[in-house]
Amino acid sequence: xxxxxxxxxxxxxxxxxxxxxxxxxxxxxxxxxxxxxxxxxxxxxxxxxxxxxxxxxxxxxxxxxxxxxxxxxxxxxxxxxxxxxxxxxxxxxxxxxxxxxxxxxxxxxxxxxxxxxxxxxxxxxxxxxxxxxxxxxxxxxxxxxxxxxxxxxxxxxxxxxxxxxxxxxxxxxxxxxxxxxxxxxxxxxxxxxxxxxxxxxxxxxxxxxxxxxxxxxxxxxxxxxxxxxxxxxxxxxxxxxxxxxxxxxxxxxxxxxxxxxxxxxxxxxxxxxxxxxxxxxxxxxxxxxxxxxxxxxxxxxxxxxxx
Amino acid sequence: xxxxxxxxxxxxxxxxxxxxxxxxxxxxxxxxxxxxxxxxxxxxxxxxxxxxxxxxxxxxxxxxxxxxxxxxxxxxxxxxxxxxxxxxxxxxxxxxxxxxxxxxxxxxxxxxxxxxxxxxxxxxxxxxxxxxxxxxxxxxxxxxxxxxxxxxxxxxxxxxxxxxxxxxxxxxxxxxxxxxxxxxxxxxxxxxxxxxxxxxxxxxxxxxxxxxxxxxxxxxxxxxxxxxxxxxxxxxxxxxxxxxxxxxxxxxxxxxxxxxxxxxxxxxxxxxxxxxxxxxxxxxxxxxxxxxxxxxxxxxxxxxxxxxxxxxxxxxxxxxxxxxxxxxxxxxxxxxxxxxxxxxxxxxxxxxxxxxxxxxxxxxxxxxxxxxxxxxxxxxxxxxxxxxxxxxxxxxxxxxxxxxxxxxxxxxxxxxxxxxxxxxxxxxx
Numbered sequence: 001x002x003x004x005x006x007x008x009x010x011x012x013x014x015x016x017x018x019x020x021x022x023x024x025x026x027x028x029x030x031x032x033x034x035x036x037x038x039x040x041x042x043x044x045x046x047x048x049x050x051x052x053x054x055x056x057x058x059x060x061x062x063x064x065x066x067x068x069x070x071x072x073x074x075x076x077x078x079x080x081x082x083x084x085x086x087x088x089x090x091x092x093x094x095x096x097x098x099x100x101x102x103x104x105x106x107x108x109x110x111x112x113x114x115x116x117x118x119x120x121x122x123x124x125x126x127x128x129x130x131x132x133x134x135x136x137x138x139x140x141x142x143x144x145x146x147x148x149x150x151x152x153x154x155x156x157x158x159x160x161x162x163x164x165x166x167x168x169x170x171x172x173x174x175x176x177x178x179x180x181x182x183x184x185x186x187x188x189x190x191x192x193x194x195x196x197x198x199x200x201x202x203x204x205x206x207x208x209x210x211x212x213x214x215x216x217x218x219x220x221x222x223x224x225x226x227x228x229x230x231x232x233x234x235x236x237x238x239x240x241x242x243x244x245x246x247x248x249x250x251x252x253x254x255x256x257x258x259x260x261x262x263x264x265x266x267x268x269x270x271x272x273x274x275x276x277x278x279x280x281x282x283x284x285x286x287x288x289x290x291x292x293x294x295x296x297x298x299x300x301x302x303x304x305x306x307x
Numbered sequence: 308x309x310x311x312x313x314x315x316x317x318x319x320x321x322x323x324x325x326x327x328x329x330x331x332x333x334x335x336x337x338x339x340x341x342x343x344x345x346x347x348x349x350x351x352x353x354x355x356x357x358x359x360x361x362x363x364x365x366x367x368x369x370x371x372x373x374x375x376x377x378x379x380x381x382x383x384x385x386x387x388x389x390x391x392x393x394x395x396x397x398x399x400x401x402x403x404x405x406x407x408x409x410x411x412x413x414x415x416x417x418x419x420x421x422x423x424x425x426x427x428x429x430x431x432x433x434x435x436x437x438x439x440x441x442x443x444x445x446x447x448x449x450x451x452x453x454x455x456x457x458x459x460x461x462x463x464x465x466x467x468x469x470x471x472x473x474x475x476x477x478x479x480x481x482x483x484x485x486x487x488x489x490x491x492x493x494x495x496x497x498x499x500x501x502x503x504x505x506x507x508x509x510x511x512x513x514x515x516x517x518x519x520x521x522x523x524x525x526x527x528x529x530x531x532x533x534x535x536x537x538x539x540x541x542x543x544x545x546x547x548x549x550x551x552x553x554x555x556x557x558x559x560x561x562x563x564x565x566x567x568x569x570x571x572x573x574x575x576x577x578x579x580x581x582x583x584x585x586x587x588x589x590x591x592x593x594x595x596x597x598x599x600x601x602x603x604x605x606x607x608x609x610x611x612x613x614x615x616x617x618x619x620x621x622x623x624x625x626x627x628x629x630x631x632x633x634x635x636x637x638x639x640x641x642x643x644x645x646x647x648x649x650x651x652x653x654x655x656x657x658x659x660x661x662x663x664x665x666x667x668x669x670x671x672x673x674x675x676x677x678x679x680x681x682x683x684x685x686x687x688x689x690x691x692x693x694x695x696x697x698x699x700x701x702x703x704x705x706x707x708x709x710x711x712x713x714x715x716x717x718x719x720x721x722x723x724x725x726x727x728x729x730x731x732x733x734x735x736x
Binding site: 055058070074076077143159162163164165249250253254270271276 | 553
């Protein structure tokens with residue numbers, strides 16, 4: 001051996017490695033077992049299944065790329081699901097972040113009972129994914145729901161927001177935006193990080209509040225905005241509970257609530273096409289990955305890291 | 308000599324171990340779906356069974372319709388399905404085609420499951436490709452339910468219970484009811500949109516001598532014209548204002564019994580499975596519901612077409628205790644006391660002994676259901692359940708109807724799109 005490492009037998013090397021790291025791996029083992037058996041192995045299995053015809057009970061049959069071809073070429077409901085989901089993500093995420101940011105800035109002004117308000121505004125994020133809230137939404141946005149009753153006070157004749165294929169998705173978007181708590185809390189933490197002397201200096205130089213916000217707060221907050229943006233895009237793609245309940249499990253009027261995950265679930269668990277559902281799951285992963293990469297790439301132009 | 312002794316010893320040991328094993332209580336698992344009220348009924352029946360068979364314990368696995376299938380599918384994929392599980396005729400093929408279920412014929416021959424005196428059709432529908440995969444315990448059929456009190460209130464003559472409408476007569480009747488509602492100033496519709504009701508669609512095409520799939524299950528069993536006729540028939544009534552518009556259906560059509568369009572007096576007539584009658588009746592106030600046959604086409608290939616939807620118990624192909632499972636299935640189906648508790652939960656009982664014993668003590672709604680079932684059973688060809696892998700076709704009917712009702716597509720367009728998707732589904736089966 002030309003390189004000056006001691007030429008140990010591999011058993012010695014293993015022994016050395018174990019002596020150094022065994023305790024660490026032992027302590028890690030509950031999580032390692034979890035991630036391998038519940039994460040990595042099922043993922044590999046689903047990647048394999050995505051190239052098969054698998055109905056849950058009989059042996060999977062290799063079909064090559066035909067599930068993927070089916071998805072992109074023939075399945076019109078799949079195309080509908082993609083367009084509904086993209087529309088949802090592209091509208092709801094910016095709205096939600098804007099809302100969260102505005103509230104975070106307001107709460108950061110040092111109002112009394114900050115922690116109380118913070119907790120109250122965070123509550124929807126805890127409840128939002130639940131079936132109970134989805135049912136509440138049904139009550140709010142029905143023909144005789146609360147929303148239309150309020151509109152009625154102003155003489156506006158409301159429609160059934162949920163049963164109308166043109167509006168139903170906006171009720172879900174609203175539900176999503178309403179769950180602004182977790183990005184808001186992160187924004188608040190980000191706002192606290194901004195050194196106050198910057199604002200003091202700006203004030204001395206005669207900058208207005210809005211100007212200071214634009215030139216100090218926003219630039220210094222961009223890393224947090226990026227973080228929130230990425231996290232919310234990922235979770236918005238995975239929206240399921242609300243549309244499952246509000247669409248009666250079927251995709252709502254004219255499939256206007258046929259979200260990606262809902263269709264995937266229907267294909268897998270209702271139509272017993274697990275191979276096809278696995279292929280859809282992998283395409284979803286790739287879609288989320290692609291959109292996230294775009295955001296990261298784009299972020300080089302607007303995210304400002306303090307050095 | 309010593310060899311003989313050895314054989315004897317082994318034999319004794321075997322006998323001892325067998326008798327020991329049979330003294331040990333056997334546990335079987337039983338799964339069903341339903342609401343809280345149904346869980347109480349089922350639990351009571353299982354308790355009765357355990358009291359009668361102290362050597363058998365029944366572990367219960369129950370949940371809502373959606374939970375039931377999610378769990379069963381996952382369990383069956385792992386070969387860990389319950390010993391006894393329930394299916395209706397629309398779901399069983401998905402499992403029997405895939406080796407999940409045991410052939411019950413030997414258990415019937417051993418006398419563990421009693422089908423003496425049954426209408427042969429009642430047993431036969433549990434078969435697929437000649438194998439008895441499940442024992443039907445209740446029948447229910449697509450039917451026409453009418454609020455006859457409301458008919459009286461608006462001055463429309465209540466049809467005789469034996470009346471069978473032709474499609475044209477029925478359309479005229481629906482329009483007459485609508486005219487009556489309008490004249491009385493009642494904000495309601497004559498007929499809840501039945502177009503997306505899969506069983507009615509099947510009734511419609513079966514009467515034309517067709518099925519969802521062709522005989523060899525390799526292509527669609529109906530054609531373009533059948534679909535156009537079907538959707539146009541309902542679209543005409545909708546346009547005439549006798550069927551609620553799409554938005555109303557989307558919002559109110561899928562509600563549970565207590566909030567259904569029938570219970571809220573939003574419609575007078577609704578197509579539903581006949582076993583549902585007793586539940587709808589519970590929430591009708593003083594109004595009375597009656598059940599009629601679905602309308603027929605006088606020129607159809609068959610006089611009637613209702614698919615005889617049945618509820619069955621199936622036994623797992625993996626069960627370790629086929630005898631205990633069979634005893635339970637038999638008890639559930641044939642025991643008069645159990646069926647008294649059951650109160651025709653899933654429709655008319657299949658067991659003739661049960662009907663003979665309980666027929667007169669059932670309430671009015673259940674008696675109507677049984678009467679309707681007997682009318683139907685005598686006149687329809689046997690129905691062997693839906694083939695597997697056609698879920699998207701069945702949901703597609705409702706979607707096509709939605710597209711027409713919302714005005715997003717013409718009947719022609721909707722039919723073309725539906726056919727393209729349906730053919731894709733058949734190709735992928």
